Amino acid sequence: MSKTTVPRQVLVEASGLTKSYRGKRVADGVSLSVPAGSVTGLLGANGAGKTTTLRLMLGLTRGGGTTSFLGHPLGAWHCPARVVGAVLGGVGGHPRHRVIDHLTMVARGLDVTQDAVRAALSGIGMEQAAEQRLSQLSLGMAQRVGLAQALLGQPRVLLLDEPFNGLDPHSIAWLRSTLRGFVDDGGAVLLSSHLLAEMEQLADRVVVMARGRVVAELSVEEIAERTGRYVYVESPDLQRLVAVLRQSGGRVEGLGADRARVTGLGRRQVGRLAADHRIAVYGLSDQSASIEEFYLSVAEEEFSAR
Structure with missing residues (x-):
């Protein structure tokens, strides 16, 4: 008798995403899903369309197709940051702002307390960097602050673009543990990466892109069944x-x-x-x-x- 599995709730559904630059199709009918309780890895060579896909999903880039978060378009939510947190390369903010000031500003927009800001800094292990200016942060530190910002609204979904860039081995282990804890609590993560070794240790599912198209989408278990x-x-x-x-x-x-x-x-x-x-x-x-x-x-x- 084959083992039955309970289907997981799909928190994110993208359908038919398209985008062209100067006549070149960089996203060509991209469709994918992100279930709760799982890390979905978005894999592809440079230029495969991973970043464009994430930006289309978040509405940061105009193009064709639709994306729903928890069953609704992102723009339909009163406070989108409480639905999805995103890190698309470090942290976006004025370079002269201190880390604590930047996170406090974001927190006020989300009606989040200062205690939550301190907790976020503690969660990323950067209490000592609270007074540093954003321009002084290393790439790895900026990645951490970006993740803290993404988590301030306590979202159900995280979208991360190459989150391992600039991280040392200790920080990579920390990020892996943080994301695993997030999905174990029922959240969903979609992250792009070219570091296949990290995907091996973290991903539950993979979506493979090539030349702007999805060429495979399946779970790690299905990979084992397909390849033997x-x-x-x-x-x-x-x-x-x-x-x-x-x-x-x-x-x-x-x-x-x-x-x-x-x-x-x-x-x-x-x-x-x-x-x-x-x-x-x-x-x-x-x-x-x-x-x-x-x-x-x-x-x-x-x-x-x-």
């Missing part, structure tokens, strides 16, 4: 083992003198075949395809088709 599993085997008699595995329908890729990657056969099948033919095995493990491998395969298919 790899079996890694290590043997001092690899050549004979490879012949046995191929005779049994396995596809084998050599990874060195004594190690190979097998598809088409499960880990137990590989182990049983080795035992039946009295072939020594030093190592045997299986692993699903990574987000990086899936992305590269989809991107290669897209570009070879054009």
